[in-house]
Amino acid sequence: MKIQKIRKQREMEGIEGDGSGRGEGSSKRYNLKPSRVSNEDILICLDVDPQCLVEMKGATGPNGRPLTRLDSVKQAIILFVNAKLTINPQHRFAFATLSNTISWVRKDFTSDIDSTIAAMRSISASSSAGPPDLTLLFRLAAHEAKKSRVQGRIFRVLLFYCRSSERPQHQWPVNQKVFTLDVMYLHDKPGPDNCPQEVYDTLVEALEHVSEYEGFILESGQGLARVLFRHVLILLSHPQQRCIQEYLDIPKSIAKKVPQVEPMATEDTAPIATQ
Structure with missing residues (x-):
C-alpha cells in the first residue's frame, strides 16, 4: 500500500515512467534544465603580515633553510594555478597582498603560469602591523566580478590569512x-x-556575508606544509559544483577507511578435498 501511494504521488508530479516525465495520468513534464559551468576569474590574495614568516615544520628549501608560511603558500599557489589550468586552460588569475589594506601584485587576469611564478617571486613580507581591513578587497572583487560576469565568467577570491591574534x-x-x-x-x-x-569565526562570518556560491574556509594550526597542500587541492573545486562544506568528506583519513574483510568460508563455499 505504501509503495502504491509513493507511485501515485510520483505520477501526479510527472516523474514516473521512462524518465521523460510522461507518467501514467500525468499532464506535466519533468525537465532537468542544463546548466553551464562558467570559467573562473580568481583573485588570489596573500597575507604578508610578519606572522607569515613563521617557520613550517619539517619543510626545507633547496638550500636547507626552513620554509616559512609565505614560502609554503607561494608553492601551494603555483600548484593550485597549474592544476586549475590543467583542468581548464580558460581560467584566469590575478594577485594581491594584504597588510593593513590591499595592494595589487598583478592586476591583469591571465592564464599564463609563468606570470604566476613571477608574481610569487615578487611578493615579500611586510613590516606593517595593525588590524587588516578587507573592505577594499571586497570592493575590488565586486568591481572585477561585474566585468567577469559580462564575459560569462564567475569571480572568486582566494584569501590566505596567517594572523593568530588580529581579526580582519x-x-x-x-x-x-x-x-x-x-x-x-x-x-x-x-x-x-x-x-x-x-x-x-570572524573569517567565517565574512565568507558567509559576501559569497555568491558556497565558499570554503579551511584551517591548519599544525604548521605542516603537506596539510596546506591538501587543503589547497580541495579549493580546486568549482564553486558552481560544490556541496555544502559541512557535507565535505575529502580527503578521507586513512584511519577512517573501513578495512575490507575477507569473506569467511562457510559450509557452502568451503573447498572440498578430493582423494
Missing part, C-alpha cells in the same frame, strides 16, 4: 553577493596572545 574587519552590504570567497587560514596554537578561534 570589513564593511559590506549584506545583499551584495557577486563573487565567492574562499579562505585558507594558517595560525598558531591558542595562547595568551593568540585567539585563532575568534579570528576563524
